Amino acid sequence: MKPVPRVIVTTDPELDDLNSMLRLLLYSNEIDIAALVYSASKFHYSGDPANGLAPYRWPAPGEKLHIDVAVDAYAEVYDNLVRHDSRYPHPAELRELVKVGNVKNVGDTSEATPGSDLVRDVLLADAPGQVFAQAWGGTNTIARALMSIEEEFSGTDRWEEIYALITDRTVITAFAEQDDTFADYIRPNWPDLEFRDVATVAWGYFAHSVVSERDKEYLSPQWMRANVSDVGPMGAEYRVWGDGKHMADGFDEGDYFGLTDPKKDELEAAGYVVWCPIQPAGAWLSEGDSSTFALHIDNGLRNWEHPSFGGWGGRQEPHPDDAHRWRSVGDTGLGLEGPLVDRGEVAQWFGAYQRDLAARLRWSVTPAYADANHAPRVEVQSALDRSVRAGETVELAFAATDPDGDDVRIRAYVDENASTSHAQIELGSAGATATVPADATTGSVVHVIVEATDSGEPMLTGYARFVLTVE
Template structure:
């Protein structure tokens, strides 16, 4: 049977990132909320494990039964979700997801780690994923404590391939929620590890609270994380019935996988590029400027809802809040119907005729003006689409990690729809220079131009394309 034309017109993904989740579910409602959302994006990932673990808030028990309960709400909607997905990227079955739910050790932190302590059920599954014959990174998303990861790293520490196994790890943890996270980073500073660093339990200082916390008041839109909005748009249908009411903030763990969402914005191997899951810079670099290991909070400068300028680590996430909340609301509508025409779907972005979601790279002479054309962009539902182009300044700052080193693009819309722009690259004295030394170089900092395309459907959906412009100094070629 031929696939409906509309489904084929939905953009496919380049790959499915391998994902392994550790969750202290039942410590408060937000883990259950995050798991509900994760399931609506699960066709984007190769989920290899979901392990119920402990944390400072859930020290002596684990609760996999809550994960199974949520899957009871997911099972009746899988077919509906698949009706809105690209046919090459179907959602996993509820039975598959049940098969990878395991228990971590029901003890706090480092009590689970030792040469004479056997691996937990969840630890064995993680070890299996880490040693699988795959060249793809394994993303360990930590919503609670990290002792499952710590016990596996301790288990393999004397293996001759231990360093190679660690090199495939990509960890994104929601702060430190037990005493094993700091131990991991101290023992193995080579591990790619995204984590906000602050005083113990001072979560208000972290980037991830930008998803829904009452931060930078006047900046983010609070309405789309309010209980009334969630009740109307998220707590609908069988899966929505599993989405619990708020207790503290909504979905504090969700930035771990928002970071990986394949929407044309995310570049997971480059935390400093920024995405729905926030933006992070290396805590340490080599003497040659090469990032090493741990990535921690940084700041974005963003115009808020009130028109004022905000500069904070939380802004690296809340700047995208309207888009990622509307996106979730649309997916919850997918769970309610198998009729493609009864729901909204994402615009498909084309830049200079190239359709896709990976960054679009181009060289440009310093001081020149180039034309970038997105007029072949389309919406699978036939909705009207709007175009917004802007320079994302902060990701370019890779010399001193401060925005003043970044030269500014001039962006001019040249057609009525806004799909085509002229972009002027600053001259070599600004765009191809070592900032501190004031020395011209042949190739300057990559300049990040973001194309944001939003449709007129309900709820409105946004897709992106990151255009990476490499300024070239012809005087030094």
């Protein structure tokens, strides 16, 4: 059995972090969640009254924070979810993983916290496979955990062993750099640690600008209400435009999302900075951090195996200035000065991922397995990775199965984004054939995607990714 990715989540209280957290918990059957930790960023910190530092865009004292909101909603529907997949973790298990990390100030690493200690323990734990440390806000709590490890082991006879353990197994995935701790501490002191910047436009506040015309349906108030907002306790907590909610205590000049169909000039007159185009009440708002864990979902795209593969979590390319860093393909990160196109290659998957979310929300309110739709699987019957010769035709054997007995439509094609060569694909009764061009160069690769979409409601898709390397 292939290992399940272990995931650490550090997150600040941005409204899209709540939405991403709700989605993450709906996929917690696919992912080994090891920590859920509150952290700071340059956009949100709790402040330090004892030292005269006021909070910045932080929820009011005593208000339930977003991880707890999401876990509480999950607890309400757990009995239904577990009937659709027994791997869903019990709410009590998730609650044990919720800790407060370094939240006082942007880039705060001044002291170890319950959250940073949990991150440290996960990074050091005796467990197989990779650990993905996700920064939905700043990297400061992750940095503090690494500092604690360095403080404990640096200068001892175990330091080389511990350094190798951490750098060999740990991948930091982040939506850009939301503080300076990666640049100032992590990279200078852990130069071999892998960092993947997975920022994409398509999952954020500007999704309306980049998804296809066909897929804009999945952002509309009508679709969001029918498939998300009105679907049980988890859907009810999901933030949409004009929902009357807010992020922080007091006035927040950048948070006008809860207001119902406001006018730009009225907002500006009230002191708001209108940085994001206004959408109709009930419309998609943002889920910016969903790309950090979408790559771990076991849908067959193998997105987490290598950053260049691509999938629901986007695709990354090597950074020209850092041998251990990857960046979303052409993405502008947090800067919006460039053209708003989907530079993370995510928009092509947007509809499938949204329909999959809709199906899982329906699981949350549907006690009988037979009364909901479940994604088909592509069962691969030949090697996923193989060496081929230029001009060769190879068999790609697979079969699509659907757990609900739905009809399944098969499509097989070359993923041009991940490939450096091409192939002619033909579907057959037992799979497909791929014919590599006679002039394909040695070392070039062809990624063949098999896509199986069922006839259920909503239509769901499973995949397989074959990687052919020309020898």
